[in-house]
Amino acid sequence: MKEKTDRRVKYTKALLKEALVELLKERHISKISVTALCEAADVNRSTFYAHYTDQFDLLRQVEGEVIANLKSFLEQYVDDRMPITEQNLKGILEYAKSNADLFMVLLGENCDHAFHYDLMELVKLIPFQYNAKESQKEYLLTFAITGCISVLYKWLVEGRKETPEEMANLVLKVIYNGLLSF
Amino acid sequence: MKEKTDRRVKYTKALLKEALVELLKERHISKISVTALCEAADVNRSTFYAHYTDQFDLLRQVEGEVIANLKSFLEQYVDDRMPITEQNLKGILEYAKSNADLFMVLLGENCDHAFHYDLMELVKLIPFQYNAKESQKEYLLTFAITGCISVLYKWLVEGRKETPEEMANLVLKVIYNGLLSF
DNA sequence: ATTATAATAAACACATTGTTGGAATTCAAC
DNA sequence: GTTGAATTCCAACAATGTGTTTATTATAAT
Numbered sequence: 303m304k305e306k307t308d309r310r311v312k313y314t315k316a317l318l319k320e321a322l323v324e325l326l327k328e329r330h331i332s333k334i335s336v337t338a339l340c341e342a343a344d345v346n347r348s349t350f351y352a353h354y355t356d357q358f359d360l361l362r363q364v365e366g367e368v369i370a371n372l373k374s375f376l377e378q379y380v381d382d383r384m385p386i387t388e389q390n391l392k393g394i395l396e397y398a399k400s401n402a403d404l405f406m407v408l409l410g411e412n413c414d415h416a417f418h419y420d421l422m423e424l425v426k427l428i429p430f431q432y433n434a435k436e437s438q439k440e441y442l443l444t445f446a447i448t449g450c451i452s453v454l455y456k457w458l459v460e461g462r463k464e465t466p467e468e469m470a471n472l473v474l475k476v477i478y479n480g481l482l483s484f
Numbered sequence: 485m486k487e488k489t490d491r492r493v494k495y496t497k498a499l500l501k502e503a504l505v506e507l508l509k510e511r512h513i514s515k516i517s518v519t520a521l522c523e524a525a526d527v528n529r530s531t532f533y534a535h536y537t538d539q540f541d542l543l544r545q546v547e548g549e550v551i552a553n554l555k556s557f558l559e560q561y562v563d564d565r566m567p568i569t570e571q572n573l574k575g576i577l578e579y580a581k582s583n584a585d586l587f588m589v590l591l592g593e594n595c596d597h598a599f600h601y602d603l604m605e606l607v608k609l610i611p612f613q614y615n616a617k618e619s620q621k622e623y624l625l626t627f628a629i630t631g632c633i634s635v636l637y638k639w640l641v642e643g644r645k646e647t648p649e650e651m652a653n654l655v656l657k658v659i660y661n662g663l664l665s666f
Numbered sequence: 667a668t669t670a671t672a673a674t675a676a677a678c679a680c681a682t683t684g685t686t687g688g689a690a691t692t693c694a695a696c
Numbered sequence: 697g698t699t700g701a702a703t704t705c706c707a708a709c710a711a712t713g714t715g716t717t718t719a720t721t722a723t724a725a726t
Binding site for chain 2: 441450
């Protein structure tokens with residue numbers, strides 16, 4: 303599977319990834335030219351094109367890494383038959399917290415929606431417990447997951463003052479019991 | 485306030501707006517060059533630059549229009565002291581429905597997050613009814629509004645099979661009472 | 667009908683793009 | 697260590713888009 307034998311390739315990609323994240327803190331992905339990226343990473347432009355087609359391609363690959371990590375992380379905790387618990391939601395939050403910089407950038411306004419969608423698809427794998435007409439289920443799931451991610455993002459951006467446990471509690475409570483339960 | 489005296493300007497802007505929406509159905513705003521835009525609208529590139537600085541500027545102005553319309557639309561129905569009702573949520577949905585093409589594009593993956601944020605700010609003006617610790621309120625509001633918008637978007641994209649009334653019901657129910665109430 | 671304003675057309679220097687061929691370097695593997 | 701292979705660097709290229717300018721044509725307002 304993993305055949306990143308050559309250290310040079312790994313190093314180049316790491317440099318470019320680092321440069322990308324840094325530049326994404328300041329401007330939108332579409333405003334980051336390949337030239338600027340290579341300058342920031344101190345990598346030759348030809349070398350960039352040997353690995354990626356453009357800046358979006360690089361971004362997608364970085365996103366893919368995060369999603370893959372998170373996925374294998376989740377697979378340890380999620381059981382198909384057990385609905386979501388505070389435990390595995392807390393797990394996601396802890397993972398996000400330990401990769402806060404990356405998550406903030408990828409979920410932020412300087413990236414496209416791809417990571418958000420991928421993250422949604424991932425969270426959909428965690429079963430929720432609810433009874434509703436089949437026609438309503440998709441809407442309810444969308445509602446819950448989107449709300450969940452936006453709260454996660456807000457929590458990250460504003461400095462992670464609450465513990466992952468507190469946040470997991472808050473989110474599960476509002477998902478299952480709504481605003482009136484507060 | 486409104487001094488769009490010259491019909492030529494109005495016409496040019498209308499052409500460009502139409503062309504923009506059309507192109508946004510196919511590709512991301514960052515991949516739409518001013519040149520392509522002018523070609524599609526059959527407007528001279530110099531003319532474009534007389535009105536806008538770039539394609540993002542045009543997009544922002546189109547977004548601004550929609551937000552302004554929606555705002556004045558909402559001001560008829562929203563009372564500061566009355567919490568959100570099925571009535572005014574239904575109003576938003578009807579407005580979105582009658583501008584479905586535009587809303588889908590602006591909320592879709594080919595635009596930036598600006599419209600989404602503006603829409604959130606707008607919906608925040610509608611009071612929600614809930615009691616929670618001050619520290620939690622912002623999270624809960626974010627959760628509710630983001631979920632709300634994502635459901636609206638899904639409804640639009642999937643052909644608006646439900647009536648605005650049904651959707652307003654669904655959304656208010658899940659916001660206030662949660663998944664378990666279904 | 668006159669005047670003002672807007673749109674057009676053509677040209678410009680500049681930046682980024684994506685690709686090339688060859689030289690220099692670094693790696694891995696023996 | 698030496699060698700063969702892979703990777704990176706460098707310089708150059710045509711192509712495309714950018715943002716601005718100038719003069720000319722067309723249209724609106726009164």
